[in-house]
Amino acid sequence: MTADAAPPVPASRWPRWLPRERRRMIWRFLIALVVQVFFLFPVYWLFITSIKSAGDIFARPPVWFPGEPNFRIFGVLFKDGDVWAIYNSLIIASISTVVAMILGTAAAYSLARFKTGGQNLAIWIISQRMIPPIVIVFPIFLLFVWFGWIDSYVGLILLYIAFNLPYVIWMMRGYIEDIPVEVEESALTDGCSRWQALRKIVFPMARTGIFATAVFTFIFAWNEFVFALILTRHDVLTFPVLVTHYYGAQSTFWSKIAALSVLGTLPVFFAVATLQRFLVRGITMGAVKG
Amino acid sequence: MAGVRLRGVHKRFGKVHAVRGVDIEIPDRAFTVLVGPSGCGKSTLLRMIAGLEEVTEGTVEIDGAVVNDVRPKDRDVAMVFQNYALYPHMSVFENVAFGLRMRGTAGAEVRPRVEKAAAMLGIMDLLERQPRQLSGGQRQRVAMGRALVRDAKLYLFDEPLSNLDAQLRDEMRTEIKRLHQEMQRTMIYVTHDQVEAMTLADRIVLLREGEIEQEGPPLELYERPATRFVAGFIGSPAMNFAPAELEAADGAVQVRVGETVLALPPGRAERLGGDGGRAVLFGIRPEHMYRAEGEAPRPDCARLDTTVEIVEPMGANTLVNFHLGETSMLVRLDGSAAERPGNALPLDVDMSRAVLVDPESERVI
Numbered sequence: 001m002t003a004d005a006a007p008p009v010p011a012s013r014w015p016r017w018l019p020r021e022r023r024r025m026i027w028r029f030l031i032a033l034v035v036q037v038f039f040l041f042p043v044y045w046l047f048i049t050s051i052k053s054a055g056d057i058f059a060r061p062p063v064w065f066p067g068e069p070n071f072r073i074f075g076v077l078f079k080d081g082d083v084w085a086i087y088n089s090l091i092i093a094s095i096s097t098v099v100a101m102i103l104g105t106a107a108a109y110s111l112a113r114f115k116t117g118g119q120n121l122a123i124w125i126i127s128q129r130m131i132p133p134i135v136i137v138f139p140i141f142l143l144f145v146w147f148g149w150i151d152s153y154v155g156l157i158l159l160y161i162a163f164n165l166p167y168v169i170w171m172m173r174g175y176i177e178d179i180p181v182e183v184e185e186s187a188l189t190d191g192c193s194r195w196q197a198l199r200k201i202v203f204p205m206a207r208t209g210i211f212a213t214a215v216f217t218f219i220f221a222w223n224e225f226v227f228a229l230i231l232t233r234h235d236v237l238t239f240p241v242l243v244t245h246y247y248g249a250q251s252t253f254w255s256k257i258a259a260l261s262v263l264g265t266l267p268v269f270f271a272v273a274t275l276q277r278f279l280v281r282g283i284t285m286g287a288v289k290g
Numbered sequence: 291m292a293g294v295r296l297r298g299v300h301k302r303f304g305k306v307h308a309v310r311g312v313d314i315e316i317p318d319r320a321f322t323v324l325v326g327p328s329g330c331g332k333s334t335l336l337r338m339i340a341g342l343e344e345v346t347e348g349t350v351e352i353d354g355a356v357v358n359d360v361r362p363k364d365r366d367v368a369m370v371f372q373n374y375a376l377y378p379h380m381s382v383f384e385n386v387a388f389g390l391r392m393r394g395t396a397g398a399e400v401r402p403r404v405e406k407a408a409a410m411l412g413i414m415d416l417l418e419r420q421p422r423q424l425s426g427g428q429r430q431r432v433a434m435g436r437a438l439v440r441d442a443k444l445y446l447f448d449e450p451l452s453n454l455d456a457q458l459r460d461e462m463r464t465e466i467k468r469l470h471q472e473m474q475r476t477m478i479y480v481t482h483d484q485v486e487a488m489t490l491a492d493r494i495v496l497l498r499e500g501e502i503e504q505e506g507p508p509l510e511l512y513e514r515p516a517t518r519f520v521a522g523f524i525g526s527p528a529m530n531f532a533p534a535e536l537e538a539a540d541g542a543v544q545v546r547v548g549e550t551v552l553a554l555p556p557g558r559a560e561r562l563g564g565d566g567g568r569a570v571l572f573g574i575r576p577e578h579m580y581r582a583e584g585e586a587p588r589p590d591c592a593r594l595d596t597t598v599e600i601v602e603p604m605g606a607n608t609l610v611n612f613h614l615g616e617t618s619m620l621v622r623l624d625g626s627a628a629e630r631p632g633n634a635l636p637l638d639v640d641m642s643r644a645v646l647v648d649p650e651s652e653r654v655i
Contacts, residue, residue, distance in 0.1 A: 180373060180375060183375045183376070183378075185340075185342050185362075185371070185375070186369065186376075186436075187388075191363045192363060192392055193361070193363060201377060205377075205378065
């Protein structure tokens with residue numbers, strides 16, 4: 001090719017009148033749409049399965065939207081008392097999240113600001129999170145039998161606190177370390193005690209991190225299955241465990257599975273939707289030179 | 291308002307001995323600058339006075355009372371930090387008012403006081419903004435406002451201007467000096483910039499490796515440095531140093547640098563009387579050498595014939611590089627001087643202001 005040969009101009013697949021920015025936006029929109037459909041379709045399918053009649057669930061070709069929505073199965077779940085499982089999950093996940101957040105944030109503050117235990121303690125704490133639950137389920141089962149905690153709120157709440165603490169500590173340590181220590185020191189010289197500095201300066205600045213960590217901790221506890229399956233019988237069955245009771249050797253209650261799953265999704269959905277406004281980034285902007 | 295006294299203060303961070311037995315007495319209403327290179331312990335000293343760092347050994351007194359175990363909030367000090375440390379979730383007004391509110395200032399009194407401080411610092415129109423909406427200079431003013439709004443015993447500044455650009459730094463420096471003159475409060479200011487130290491301080495404490503190298507009024511450190519380190523640190527451009535030898539000749543004492551001989555004025559020569567044949571470091575500031583005029587050197591001066599090597603015009607002054615023996619030296623001449631590299635440049639060296647340093651002890655003779 002000679003040096004002055006102009007490269008061939010590729011023929012545009014788009015009309016010339018469409019500006020480049022607009023074309024780029026259309027592409028982005030289309031990609032976003034595909035991603036949304038990919039993630040939202042299972043949720044949609046779950047919901048419509050819960051309102052389909054038994055015949056529609058197994059129909060071929062599939063019924064994309066039931067002609068007559070049937071909410072009867074939700075009534076059955078309430079009448080049979082199955083929704084208690086969601087109440088149990090709510091109690092256990094909420095209390096364990098609140099306690100894990102309080103203890104974990106305090107520990108994280110100590111690790112971040114006073115370097116308690118040096119770097120090794122922090123690493124050791126997060127390593128606890130990496131133990132596969134199945135490895136320790138048997139000793140914990142024996143321990144719970146001994147304490148009389150099988151099938152009790154206390155047992156599962158304590159266990160979820162213990163399991164979520166490393167995660168909370170690790171996450172909150174990072175968020176607290178991101179807050180310039182001078183801002184806190186400035187509060188101390190401005191007349192705050194250490195606790196006041198935490199309450200008035202550190203917590204508001206770490207708000208994003210606190211809510212994000214709390215949401216994830218809640219979801220971990222909400223979804224936990226292995227321990228809940230082994231450590232509960234009937235009094236404090238959690239929602240993921242109860243769903244499995246609808247699978248049977250002879251029959252599987254798909255509509256019940258779908259309906260309970262829909263009900264089980266709602267608290268998490270509302271929790272995230274409510275807290276979303278706190279999950280905005282950039283709250284620490286402007287504190288220091290930047 | 292209060293004086294501050296440090297007695298035998300040490301600070302260790304594990305194996306690092308950051309502050310080594312510092313004794314300082316800061317009088318009431320004085321503007322004291324702690325200056326020194328990075329790692330000399332100046333910020334650590336300030337933080338110990340604020341109560342943000344524990345004292346390993348020794349005592350810190352504010353207003354006559356030992357405060358080693360007193361929490362920062364109870365020491366009644368106001369502090370400005372190097373990186374501003376504003377509260378990002380509060381408006382500028384709330385930032386400035388925070389210290390007042392924490393100390394229980396009556397609600398009706400807060401706004402007038404914040405507005406007074408804001409007016410002093412020219413940030414009245416920024417009060418409703420958030421810190422992230424401010425430029426670096428504006429943030430620094432807010433940080434100052436937050437300290438100055440308080441009626442504190444003691445005002446501490448930890449390199450408050452080092453993040454600002456040169457022009458803003460000069461402006462703020464003047465501002466701080468004016469505020470001190472108006473407020474008449476005890477202020478302790480940490481910087482590594484000797485120009486800031488010289489211009490602001492009533493009294494400079496020059497630190498090196500955790501110890502006080504010299505303290506005194508700025509001009510005393512400039513005119514009568516105690517050590518080579520002080521002589522080199524204070525003054526800009528820095529003092530020139532060249533290895534030399536003292537020689538006794540006809541009852542006078544002269545300094546030999548390589549092949550060049552510079553006679554000391556009679557007064558100084560008498561004080562150094564018996565020191566002929568002694569190795570020294572010869573130090574002279576760039577501003578204490580002048581372009582020679584006429585046949586005879588100026589009073590107390592020695593004539594030095596040099597050749598111009600590098601010329602750095604700076605407007606008001608021109609800096610000229612030349613060699614004395616093996617050593618590269620700098621002279622500050624008038625801005626109108628039209629020197630060219632390679633030209634001869636006869637200089638009168640003011641030997642009454644020359645510094646002679648003992649090379650072993652590094653102390654000025």
